[in-house]
Amino acid sequence: MKVAVECKSPLLQKSLELFLSKYLSSAKHCDIVVRDVKCMEDGRCFYISKNNDSDLVKPFSKSQLILALEKKYKIMKQDKSAESEKVQLQEQKEESLDFSILEKRIESLTKEYQENILKAVRAFYEK
Secondary structure (H helix, E strand, O other): OOEEEEOOOHHHHHHHHHHOOOOEOOOOOOOEEEEOOOOOOOOOEEEEEOOOOOOEEOOOOHHHHHHHHHHHHHHHHHHHHHHHHHHHHHHHHHHHHHHHHHHHHHHHHHHHHHHHHHHHHHHHHHO
16 A cells, blocks of 8 residues: 655644655555545545544544555455456457457358359359
8 A cells, every 4th residue: 555645734744654654655656645635536535634524533543544544445446446347347348249240240251252162163164
């Protein structure tokens, strides 16, 4: 699990950096971004505040923080695996559709080739 910390509060920023020192990563390469400002558009966002709708309510301990982050990471991994399974099923479905089209095309070409050979054989023996 790689975590980036982006908080407006300098005290919270520094505390989280100390708590999460072994998990820290850049925002580009992280799995989760811990913020003290609510973010709707980013699925990697982990929101910390005093509000009950946050991922972690202040005040919290280091162990509560790590447990909540691990829970969020596990949920994210499950969502990603479910999404990748859907993509794989869709790709397999598309491949099977493409295969049936190819099969029909080969069948029509084979039939056309067979008709041409029969015409040539008939023309040869009719002379």
